[in-house]
Amino acid sequence: MKKLIILFTAIMLSASSDLYSQVSFQIGGGLGYISPVGDYGGSTVDFYNGTKYGMSSGFNYHAKARVGLLGLNLFGIIEYSTVSGDGESEPGQGEVENTHGIFSLKAGPEFNFSVPLSPVGFYFDGFVSVNTFSGTVKFQGVSQVPSGENDLESATRFGVGAGGGVLLDILPVVTLDFGVHFNLYNVFGQQYTGTTTNPKRLDSYISLNDDKDPLYGTDDDIYIIENTRAINAWQFTLTAMIGI
Numbered sequence: 467m468k469k470l471i472i473l474f475t476a477i478m479l480s481a482s483s484d485l486y487s488q489v490s491f492q493i494g495g496g497l498g499y500i501s502p503v504g505d506y507g508g509s510t511v512d513f514y515n516g517t518k519y520g521m522s523s524g525f526n527y528h529a530k531a532r533v534g535l536l537g538l539n540l541f542g543i544i545e546y547s548t549v550s551g552d553g554e555s556e557p558g559q560g561e562v563e564n565t566h567g568i569f570s571l572k573a574g575p576e577f578n579f580s581v582p583l584s585p586v587g588f589y590f591d592g593f594v595s596v597n598t599f600s601g602t603v604k605f606q607g608v609s610q611v612p613s614g615e616n617d618l619e620s621a622t623r624f625g626v627g628a629g630g631g632v633l634l635d636i637l638p639v640v641t642l643d644f645g646v647h648f649n650l651y652n653v654f655g656q657q658y659t660g661t662t663t664n665p666k667r668l669d670s671y672i673s674l675n676d677d678k679d680p681l682y683g684t685d686d687d688i689y690i691i692e693n694t695r696a697i698n699a700w701q702f703t704l705t706a707m708i709g710i
Contacts, residue, residue, distance in 0.1 A: 489533070490532070491534075491709065492710070494530055494708055495527075495528060495529045495530065496528060496703055496705030498526030500701050501699055501702075505695040505697065505698070506518070506549075506698055507519070510552060510553035510555060510562040511555065514608065515690060516692065517695075520551040522551050528545035528705070534576075538577060539575070540574075540576065542571075545570050547567070547701075548568075550563070556609065564604075566599055566601040568598070577590050585634060585635040589631055590628075593628070594626055595624070596625075597652070598622045599621050600618055603616050610665060611667055618674065619672060623652035623655045625650045626650050628647065629701075632644045639708055640707070644704055646702055650698050651698065656677040658678060659675060660679075666689075679691040679692075
């Protein structure tokens with residue numbers, strides 16, 4: 467009996483050692499480029515008309531952690547992205563400046579594929595995200611809206627995303643992670659938020675308002691958001707990961 471206990475203990479210790487040797491931990495940070503698409507893009511004329519957000523490309527700063535086991539990784543990201551748009555409110559009229567800051571928490575699985583005897587690897591992943599929006603909107607000489615700068619009311623939305631990337635080992639414990647992902651920032655939690663501002667049309671701009679205005683159609687000069695608006699963007703990132 468004692469011999470069986472000793473043998474069982476030895477097997478368990480050996481298995482635990484083998485499993486531990488196949489577990490990897492990485493942490494790092496990097497920069498990225500973000501390109502709004504669909505409703506999140508467009509022009510400031512679209513933004514003034516309530517159809518799109520009129521955002522141009524921006525930048526991203528992030529920290530990333532990865533835990534790997536037998537080719538399957540779990541990862542988490544904390545990031546801050548900025549996008550903006552500026553231009554006319556109507557052809558030849560007014561000036562609009564619109565900025566968003568997006569603080570995101572992301573997590574999900576990552577599937578890895580390595581090239582034998584090569585420092586290069588590949589991965590595909592998917593994630594869920596929690597995204598908090600803030601920002602400002604500034605008007606100058608715009609019809610039906612007072613001139614001045616207004617803060618965007620903070621709003622949180624839940625999203626998903628997917629993509630992939632290339633991993634390049636440059637040192638025994640340092641890996642460069644080149645990623646490409648598509649972010650759907652507001653899959654859940656869309657809403658229209660009205661306030662007591664005067665004139666009333668300002669409501670359409672100082673909240674995220676990614677859902678339809680329930681009063682749309684009662685006065686086209688005030689209640690201008692007819693449809694739900696999707697907040698989506700492509701993201702290109704470079705991350706330096708260090709094994710620990």
